Amino acid sequence: MLSKFLASQPTEVTPENFSEAMQQAIEIEIATIPVYLFTYYSINRTPDQNHIGQIIKTQLLSKEKKPGVLYTQQEVDTIAKELSAKIMVFANKAGASILSVVIEEMLHMSLSSNVKQALAGKPQLVNKVPPVWPAYLPGHEPSFPINRAKLSFDQLYTFMQIESPNKLLEADKKGSPLPYTTIGQFYGFIEDCIKKYFKGAESYDSRRPQLVPKMGYYAQNDIDTLYYNKEHKPKFENAEDSGDLIHVIDQASALKALNEIVEQGEGHHGPGFKVVGGKDCVDCQRFGEGAYDDKKRSELAHFDKFNQLWCEMQQLDDEFKHYLGDDFDPKTLFINNFETNPNTADYPDIIQKVSNLTNAVSSYLYVMTEACYSAEQNTQYEIFMFGIHKSMMWILGSLCGELPNMNYIGKDGLQYQAAPTFENYVFSASSSPKAQIIDLFNIAASAYPNISYLKDRIYDLPNVPLEGYLAKSEQAILA
Amino acid sequence: MSANQNGCGSTPSNGCGSAPNPTKPTDQTPAPKELHACMGLNACKGHDRFGTNDCAGMGYCATQQHVCHTLNNCRGQGGCGLYGDAAEQCRPGENDCAFQGSCATPIQAERISTMGANTGKSVWLLARELFEQRMEKAKRNVSPSPYKNGPPQKWLQTLDGGYDSCGNSGDKYCSFGFNDPAANAQEMIDKSRAELKYTLEECHCEKDKD
Numbered sequence: 001m002l003s004k005f006l007a008s009q010p011t012e013v014t015p016e017n018f019s020e021a022m023q024q025a026i027e028i029e030i031a032t033i034p035v036y037l038f039t040y041y042s043i044n045r046t047p048d049q050n051h052i053g054q055i056i057k058t059q060l061l062s063k064e065k066k067p068g069v070l071y072t073q074q075e076v077d078t079i080a081k082e083l084s085a086k087i088m089v090f091a092n093k094a095g096a097s098i099l100s101v102v103i104e105e106m107l108h109m110s111l112s113s114n115v116k117q118a119l120a121g122k123p124q125l126v127n128k129v130p131p132v133w134p135a136y137l138p139g140h141e142p143s144f145p146i147n148r149a150k151l152s153f154d155q156l157y158t159f160m161q162i163e164s165p166n167k168l169l170e171a172d173k174k175g176s177p178l179p180y181t182t183i184g185q186f187y188g189f190i191e192d193c194i195k196k197y198f199k200g201a202e203s204y205d206s207r208r209p210q211l212v213p214k215m216g217y218y219a220q221n222d223i224d225t226l227y228y229n230k231e232h233k234p235k236f237e238n239a240e241d242s243g244d245l246i247h248v249i250d251q252a253s254a255l256k257a258l259n260e261i262v263e264q265g266e267g268h269h270g271p272g273f274k275v276v277g278g279k280d281c282v283d284c285q286r287f288g289e290g291a292y293d294d295k296k297r298s299e300l301a302h303f304d305k306f307n308q309l310w311c312e313m314q315q316l317d318d319e320f321k322h323y324l325g326d327d328f329d330p331k332t333l334f335i336n337n338f339e340t341n342p343n344t345a346d347y348p349d350i351i352q353k354v355s356n357l358t359n360a361v362s363s364y365l366y367v368m369t370e371a372c373y374s375a376e377q378n379t380q381y382e383i384f385m386f387g388i389h390k391s392m393m394w395i396l397g398s399l400c401g402e403l404p405n406m407n408y409i410g411k412d413g414l415q416y417q418a419a420p421t422f423e424n425y426v427f428s429a430s431s432s433p434k435a436q437i438i439d440l441f442n443i444a445a446s447a448y449p450n451i452s453y454l455k456d457r458i459y460d461l462p463n464v465p466l467e468g469y470l471a472k473s474e475q476a477i478l479a
Numbered sequence: 480m481s482a483n484q485n486g487c488g489s490t491p492s493n494g495c496g497s498a499p500n501p502t503k504p505t506d507q508t509p510a511p512k513e514l515h516a517c518m519g520l521n522a523c524k525g526h527d528r529f530g531t532n533d534c535a536g537m538g539y540c541a542t543q544q545h546v547c548h549t550l551n552n553c554r555g556q557g558g559c560g561l562y563g564d565a566a567e568q569c570r571p572g573e574n575d576c577a578f579q580g581s582c583a584t585p586i587q588a589e590r591i592s593t594m595g596a597n598t599g600k601s602v603w604l605l606a607r608e609l610f611e612q613r614m615e616k617a618k619r620n621v622s623p624s625p626y627k628n629g630p631p632q633k634w635l636q637t638l639d640g641g642y643d644s645c646g647n648s649g650d651k652y653c654s655f656g657f658n659d660p661a662a663n664a665q666e667m668i669d670k671s672r673a674e675l676k677y678t679l680e681e682c683h684c685e686k687d688k689d
Binding site: 045046049081084085088089092095096099214215216219220221222223224225226227228230231232233234236240389393397 | 562563566591593595598599647648654655656657658663
């Protein structure tokens with residue numbers, strides 16, 4: 001059951017509804033994760049440059065440089081090398097940039113959870129992914145559809161709407177009792193409540209477990225958030241000092257946690273959309289002061305990362321158009337052909353089995369994270385390192401890489417590559433989630449043996465119960 | 480040599496969190512080798528993958544091999560560099576427990592750190608420096624590593640079983656047609672060596688940072 005806090009039309013955030021408001025904030029963060037991840041996995045970050053080069057050469061040889069004049073072989077080779085390198089850099093950068101945002105959204109989910117845990121009690125993270133797509137940010141004005149869709153200009157525009165530092169046009173038309181026009185503004189209502197009502201340290205229960213900083217749970221950079229430039233020099237998408245977890249023990253730390261979420265996301269003073277002709281338009285002119293969220297000013301806020309990608313993808317299109325005309329779309333060279341908002345139930349049998357396993361693993365991430373809010377620090381560390389990191393990188397990542405290798409015919413009669421759907425997998429209480437994941441793996445691997453190599457990784461997952469009270473006596477987490 | 484021969488658990492490994500399953504020693508039970516993460520990081524004679532090195536620091540390769548972050552079975556197996564936080568990445572080859580240590584072994588010469596004071600610099604050079612410091616404390620002489628900058632990726636790929644580096648951002652040793660990969664690697668190594676002292680100082684401070 002998703003939070004209905006904003007749907008209940010509150011007039012303000014108060015101590016009485018604070019718990020619901022924080023839960024709503026957590027669910028807004030969770031709602032972004034499958035959207036960004038879906039788009040991330042639509043990108044082939046390391047396509048075959050030789051193959052791309054050959055396609056470009058074939059196209060160029062059929063084009064005229066100017067009327068009646070064909071490109072020479074040397075020109076064809078030079079242009080193909082240049083354009084294929086641009087694809088290699090952009091594809092990898094787009095992946096690194098979106099993944100860097102995903103990591104920070106997970107951090108935001110935990111920061112909000114820390115605030116809720118300190119002031120109101122345990123956050124609820126399980127089965128909170130939006131069940132219907134397109135999804136809408138609850139209470140956001142204006143409402144706008146959010147799809148699980150492959151990388152495109154439209155999808156990046158949606159990302160920018162989600163992360164917009166300024167209110168979107170047509171924002172004043174509805175006027176619900178607690179309207180918010182940006183996510184930052186919603187957090188502002190929560191901050192107001194904290195400033196007004198939660199001043200004393202006695203309001204904060206720091207004995208309840210929280211995810212604390214300096215444990216490496218959400219390391220800002222790794223090999224997946226970097227890309228290589230044209231000269232193959234590494235470029236990092238996240239800055240190290242853009243923020244870590246914050247242990248919420250008083251008013252100052254609570255406000256600091258919320259401020260970090262807003263700074264990394266929308267940026268406090270970013271330029272936002274440019275209004276042209278009464279419409280929110282993408283501004284590719286420059287990135288302003290508020291575009292950076294870290295002290296060294298080397299990392300863009302989420303809105304601006306997406307803004308930059310949108311503009312660079314436009315440049316890529318323009319350059320290809322210059323040589324190859326309107327008919328050739330360079331995005332087909334590195335973006336998987338995913339259907340928009342696919343559902344596991346609509347997939348053919350074999351894909352469905354792999355997709356079910358993928359959904360169970362992604363849902364288990366939330367089971368494990370929620371369990372951390374009932375666990376002492378060493379257990380939290382074990383859950384994170386041996387469970388969450390391993391699941392993200394070596395199980396979920398592998399499955400999401402495997403799914404696009406399977407094709408199916410959609411309801412529209414067109415062929416698509418299978419995509420991870422990131423639907424909630426509702427675990428039964430009759431056995432542990434891990435046991436159910438193992439069962440799903442055995443079913444999936446029997447149908448699709450290419451994933452058999454994941455067996456040890458799945459058996460090595462920590463055994464985290466769905467709820468603390470369901471844990472058996474002496475049940476070891478690492479069993 | 481497989482990880483299981485190091486006495487760190489069975490497959491699937493339970494790492495540090497479960498009881499061991501000891502077998503009765505026999506005369507044929509091989510003496511366990513010290514676990515280390517790469518070429519040139521061995522403390523003892525015969526402690527490299529091939530068991531043929533003459534003395535400390537001369538080993539040809541890691542005493543084990545694992546694929547990446549969270550997949551190692553034991554203490555000291557973490558290669559570091561591509562995943563993990565700033566503090567972890569300052570201690571390549573020195574992880575305390577299974578599934579820690581942030582990245583794969585062996586550590587190819589071209590690998591860089593992605594967090595902390597060593598960001599963008601050679602992981603192997605830092606690991607070797609930390610190893611030499613440990614040997615110095617133990618009053619041991621250390622001989623040169625077979626490759627002075629660590630094992631090159633191309634060499635690792637010639638070994639049995641090949642070599643698989645981790646991550647989704649692609650091959651570290653590569654070119655899109657506008658650079659010489661070897662020159663890039665050499666530039667990174669030269670910079671890392673020149674800044675090693677500063678890197679160590681910064682790493683030392685890392686644990687005190689907010």
